[in-house]
Amino acid sequence: MSINNKLPMRRKFKKIRYVEYEYKLIKNPHYNEQEKVHYERQGMYYPVEEYIEKEIPQNKYKESSHIEYKIKCAYCGGVGWVKRRDAKFCCGNCRKLNYRDNQKTKE
Numbered sequence: 001m002s003i004n005n006k007l008p009m010r011r012k013f014k015k016i017r018y019v020e021y022e023y024k025l026i027k028n029p030h031y032n033e034q035e036k037v038h039y040e041r042q043g044m045y046y047p048v049e050e051y052i053e054k055e056i057p058q059n060k061y062k063e064s065s066h067i068e069y070k071i072k073c074a075y076c077g078g079v080g081w082v083k084r085r086d087a088k089f090c091c092g093n094c095r096k097l098n099y100r101d102n103q104k105t106k107e
Contacts, residue, residue, distance in 0.1 A: 026051065073094050
C-alpha cells in the first residue's frame with residue numbers, strides 16, 4: 001500500500017479544559033468577632049480561625065492541535081477529512097458497509 005504524501009491537509013485547533021486546584025485563604029463563615037471578644041474578656045481561647053485555607057477548583061484551558069488529511073472515500077466516493085494519512089473511508093459507517101458487502105460477495 002503506497003501513501004500519497006501530497007494529500008491536502010489542514011491543522012485543526014481545539015481548546016482542552018482541565019481542572020487545577022489551588023489553595024486560597026478565605027474568610028471562615030463560622031468565625032464571629034463578637035464571640036471572640038467575649039471569649040478573650042473571660043480569658044478563654046476562641047478555637048475558630050478568622051481565615052481558613054481552602055482548596056478551590058480553577059478551570060484551565062490549553063490549546064491542542066492535530067493534522068487532518070483530505071481523502072476520497074473508497075465506498076461512497078465522497079470527500080472527507082480524516083486524521084490518518086492511510087485511511088480509505090470517510091467514516092466508520094462506510095467502513096462497516098464495505099465490510100458487509102465484502103462478506104456478502106464471499107458467500
